[in-house]
Amino acid sequence: RQRPTADALAWLRSSVEHDIAFGRFGLWLPVIGVVGVFAAVAAPFDPPAFAIILAAATAWIARVIAGRSRAAVLAPWFLALAAFLTGAAALSVQSVWFATDVIRYSGTSTVEGTLASVRTREDGRTQVVLRIEDAAELPKPWPHQVRLSVRSGGPFEVGERVRVTARLFPLTGPAMPGGYDPGRRLYFDRIGATGFAYGAPERLEPPPRWSLLAQIGLVRAAITSRLSNAMEPRAAGFAAAVLVGERGGLAAADTEALRIAGLGHILAISGLHMALVAGGVFAAVRSGLALIPAIALRYPIKKLAAVTGLAAAILYLAVSGGSVATVRAFVMLSVALIAVLRDRPELTKRTEADAAGVVMARDPISATEPGFQMSFAAVIALVGAYEWRSARQAGRRMPDVWLRPALVFMAGLAATSLIAGLATLPVGAYHFHRIAPLGLIANLMAMPVFSLITMPLGVIALIAMPFGLEQLPLSMMDYSIRAILSVAHAVAGQTGDGGVIGSVPVIAPVLAMGGLLWTALFTGGWRTLGLLPIIIGLALLPYGPRPDVYVSPDGSTVAARSGTGALVFIGKDTGFVADMWRKANGEGTTSDAKEPDSAICDPLGCVLPSATGPIAVPISPRALDIDCKLASLVISARLRRSCAQTPSVTRDDLSQMGAAALNFGPNDEWIVRWGRPNGPVRAWQVPSRMRY
Numbered sequence: 001r002q003r004p005t006a007d008a009l010a011w012l013r014s015s016v017e018h019d020i021a022f023g024r025f026g027l028w029l030p031v032i033g034v035v036g037v038f039a040a041v042a043a044p045f046d047p048p049a050f051a052i053i054l055a056a057a058t059a060w061i062a063r064v065i066a067g068r069s070r071a072a073v074l075a076p077w078f079l080a081l082a083a084f085l086t087g088a089a090a091l092s093v094q095s096v097w098f099a100t101d102v103i104r105y106s107g108t109s110t111v112e113g114t115l116a117s118v119r120t121r122e123d124g125r126t127q128v129v130l131r132i133e134d135a136a137e138l139p140k141p142w143p144h145q146v147r148l149s150v151r152s153g154g155p156f157e158v159g160e161r162v163r164v165t166a167r168l169f170p171l172t173g174p175a176m177p178g179g180y181d182p183g184r185r186l187y188f189d190r191i192g193a194t195g196f197a198y199g200a201p202e203r204l205e206p207p208p209r210w211s212l213l214a215q216i217g218l219v220r221a222a223i224t225s226r227l228s229n230a231m232e233p234r235a236a237g238f239a240a241a242v243l244v245g246e247r248g249g250l251a252a253a254d255t256e257a258l259r260i261a262g263l264g265h266i267l268a269i270s271g272l273h274m275a276l277v278a279g280g281v282f283a284a285v286r287s288g289l290a291l292i293p294a295i296a297l298r299y300p301i302k303k304l305a306a307v308t309g310l311a312a313a314i315l316y317l318a319v320s321g322g323s324v325a326t327v328r329a330f331v332m333l334s335v336a337l338i339a340v341l342r343d344r345p346e347l348t349k350r351t352e353a354d355a356a357g358v359v360m361a362r363d364p365i366s367a368t369e370p371g372f373q374m375s376f377a378a379v380i381a382l383v384g385a386y387e388w389r390s391a392r393q394a395g396r397r398m399p400d401v402w403l404r405p406a407l408v409f410m411a412g413l414a415a416t417s418l419i420a421g422l423a424t425l426p427v428g429a430y431h432f433h434r435i436a437p438l439g440l441i442a443n444l445m446a447m448p449v450f451s452l453i454t455m456p457l458g459v460i461a462l463i464a465m466p467f468g469l470e471q472l473p474l475s476m477m478d479y480s481i482r483a484i485l486s487v488a489h490a491v492a493g494q495t496g497d498g499g500v501i502g503s504v505p506v507i508a509p510v511l512a513m514g515g516l517l518w519t520a521l522f523t524g525g526w527r528t529l530g531l532l533p534i535i536i537g538l539a540l541l542p543y544g545p546r547p548d549v550y551v552s553p554d555g556s557t558v559a560a561r562s563g564t565g566a567l568v569f570i571g572k573d574t575g576f577v578a579d580m581w582r583k584a585n586g587e588g589t590t591s592d593a594k595e596p597d598s599a600i601c602d603p604l605g606c607v608l609p610s611a612t613g614p615i616a617v618p619i620s621p622r623a624l625d626i627d628c629k630l631a632s633l634v635i636s637a638r639l640r641r642s643c644a645q646t647p648s649v650t651r652d653d654l655s656q657m658g659a660a661a662l663n664f665g666p667n668d669e670w671i672v673r674w675g676r677p678n679g680p681v682r683a684w685q686v687p688s689r690m691r692y
Contacts, residue, residue: 015524025076027349027521029083030356036087037360037367041184044678049092056085090364094188095683100144102192103170104686109137112163112204116145118156118217119321120248126150128201129191130162138168143192153200155221159207159214168195170686173553173658175577176584177673178506180370180431187684188365216318220244223319226465230474235481239474241267243458245321254485260499261491262421262439263446263484269320271375274329276455277316278337282309306340313337319462328372331358332379349521352376352383370431374424377513381423382416384520413451417443426512429541430504433583437499442491446484453480497588503544512537545673547661548612550581553675555637555654558617560610561585570599570606570617607631612664633662633670655687656680 019025040047059082067075112134119127127149132142148166156162170193171183186194207214223244227236237249247255247267258264265272286305290296317330332355339351356376359366366372417440429435436442457477461470511533518530550559550567557571559581567585572578582588600607604623608615613632618624621641627634628643635649636642642650647670649660658675665671680687 012526015522015526018524019522022523024349024522024524027353028517029079030353030360031517031521032080032083033087033090033357033360034367036084036089037091037364039084040088040091041365041368044681046095046681046683047088047092049089049096052085052089052092056082056089059085087360087364087367090360094364098190099187099683100190100192101141102143102187102684102686103138103168105139106167106169107137108165108167108198109135110163110165111135111138111146111168113145113161115156115158115160115162115207117321118154118158120246121149126154126156126248128156130164133161144190146193146195147186147191148194149196150201151197153203156201157207157214157221158217159211160203161205162201162203164201165198166195167198168193171684173685174675175552175580176547176550176659177661177675177677178503179580179659179675181684183686184365184682184684185369188363220246220319220321223462223465224249226470227474230471231478232482234485235478238267238481238485239458239477242269242273242455243462244319245269245323245326254488257485257488257492259434260436260495261442261488262436263442263488263491266446266450266484268371269323269326269329270371271329271332271379273320273455274313274316274326274333276451277459278309278313278333280456280459281312282306282337285309303341306337310334310337327362328359328366328375331355331362332375349380349383349387352379370427373427373513377423377427377516378420380520381419381516385415385419387523413447414440414444417447423516426504426509426537426541429501430506430509433502433504433580433586434499435501436495438491438495442487445491446487449480449483453477454484500583500586500588501542502546502586503584504541505544508537508540508544510537511540544584545661545663546585547673548610548664549615549633549635549660549662551635551637551649551654551660551662552577553654553659555635555649555651558608558615558635560608560615562609563611568599568608568610570601570608632664658685 040052059078063075063078063082066072066078111130111132113130113132115128116131117129121127127147129145129147131145132138135142146166146168148164150156150164171186171191172194173183174181186192207217224240224246227239227243228249230236231239233249234251234254237247237251238254240246240249250267255264255267258267282305285308286301289299289301289304295301313330313333317326320326332352335355335358336351339348344351359372421436421439421443425435454477457473457480461473461477464470464473515530515533515535515537519527519534520530522530546561548561550557552558552571557569557573557577559567559569559573559578562568565585566587567582569578600609604620605616605618605627607627608617610632614630615633615635616623616627616631617635617637618627619638621639624634624636624639624641624643628646631646633647633649634643637649637651637654640651642648649662649672653674654660656679657677660675661673663671676682676685679685
């Protein structure tokens with residue numbers, strides 16, 4: 001009876017010893033640091049930076065002392081604690097020294113400052129980030145920067161000084177409990193308010209001619225103009241998005257088709273684009289130098305190619321706009337190329353851990369962003385699969401057939417798409433409530449065109465532009481882009497709303513990612529144990545919460561599930577919030593048919609029919625007394641009074657706690673989840689709907 005247990009223990013001991021010998025446990029330090037960042041974000045208060053830094057330093061010292069004493073068995077635990085506290089300390093340092101003040105009330109003000117960034121949005125408007133130098137009507141301390149939507153007066157240049165009258169709003173919280181918090185990202189980007197401009201900004205001074213940012217802005221504008229002149233409008237918008245990060249020319253229908261088809265990653269300049277640009281330059285330079293014996297036999301051509309690839313990556317980072325995802329991809333690629341210069345393998349888990357550590361040190365809050373999570377999940381899975389395949393193929397010789405290169409490429413592309421798609425599926429489903437069921441087919445059809453034709457031609461066109469020779473590569477690139485868009489629309493047409501999965505329980509991506517890390521980071525026999533949480537996590541994806549009622553943070557939009565399960569709205573039923581709620585409810589982003597149970601409104605308020613009884617949204621105090629007697633739930637966001645007995649969501653509740661999601665419980669009572677359950681206790685959290 002004891003033999004199976006003894007064998008299992010021996011197997012576990014052997015696996016642990018194997019991974020200790022190969023240093024695999026050290027790869028978990030960045031993961032533990034990420035957990036520390038999440039813990040610091042979730043804390044119900046702003047953690048004091050000095051105290052956490054002191055605690056992290058103490059843990060590191062304790063690890064060193066334990067490792068040199070008889071308490072060596074405690075050293076790994078002190079190391080894990082130190083990594084956890086270092087992640088939390090990094091976020092605290094970022095919050096104290098690299099964040100901003102935020103406005104507490106919405107209002108109108110004339111602000112003056114320098115344009116820090118300029119971006120054309122997909123709806124055609126210009127979005128600018130203004131570094132404030134003067135704002136007389138704003139209470140001090142002023143935010144470091146504000147983000148504004150501008151309708152007219154452009155084009156603008158980075159570094160230009162302007163004066164503008166704008167309506168400013170505090171940073172907003174999640175659109176629903178557990179959702180993405182846009183205000184947090186803006187806060188750490190040193191943006192303390194958002195809003196829109198009244199009219200065209202007044203230009204005060206042009207950007208200084210010596211400004212590097214201004215010169216880069218001029219180059220990006222010139223590239224966009226050349227693309228527009230040489231290509232069909234839809235193709236030019238696509239090319240501008242993947243070459244210079246300018247999405248304003250993209251057609252909304254094309255963008256949505258790419259997302260539904262599972263090709264949305266093409267538009268975000270990230271690891272794929274960096275690898276194609278820098279990797280293509282690296283391969284071209286190395287191959288070219290190898291053809292010259294006088295150089296190939298005397299100089300380290302691989303290192304020369306790595307330096308050239310790194311230079312190409314720096315230039316691409318500059319012209320692409322330097323978004324968070326692009327910078328993260330640049331850091332990861334740079335670590336790999338520097339590994340080549342140091343004669344280290346460029347594609348290993350240790351290189352990946354180094355890249356994660358550099359990204360975390362530069363921007364700790366990015367660990368909470370979908371882009372960070374999905375990109376590292378894909379890289380972890382791909383490098384793990386590469387290591388596994390390399391170990392399996394060691395000593396084997398593939399048969400030499402003339403079709404081998406094409407077969408290897410297509411097999412590699414299929415494996416890459418499948419592995420990366422499965423690795424990012426739980427995270428993507430959690431954040432976006434959508435999966436791409438036909439994504440593998442779309443990637444197999446579109447990615448060879450994008451990788452072998454579109455991006456190489458784009459790089460050639462960029463190189464040729466200073467000489468005015470970009471017309472030929474851009475015309476060929478135009479046809480390849482049309483082919484990609486045709487694939488996207490065809491696959492999206494077959495998918496429809498079939499990819500909408502609804503809200504996902506948080507435990508699902510946690511289990512799946514934990515299993516992925518276990519399987520990829522360990523190489524001992526026990527790595528197979530990671531398959532169990534992966535399977536459980538994927539199986540739990542469809543079982544997320546389905547609220548009966550949603551309320552937006554400012555109370556302007558309310559939705560309830562009708563008897564058919566579809567959402568019925570009061571307020572704006574289109575836009576980001578409504579689309580997010582519909583996806584979380586398992587619906588498409590638009591209703592194909594008129595919902596039979598629509599809201600009933602009059603000048604005094606509205607009543608929403610729902611499966612749990614009528615839900616009242618009174619506007620007038622006269623309607624409140626009646627609604628309190630007849631409704632099962634009252635949303636009194638527009639009134640200062642509320643019901644004494646009937647369950648209510650009040651103005652003060654939303655102001656302090658943010659968005660609400662309610663379920664009718666088994667004991668005939670309403671169960672409420674809040675967007676910020678602890679109230680506005682963090683520096684980026686501001687009470688809603690307050691004015692000055």
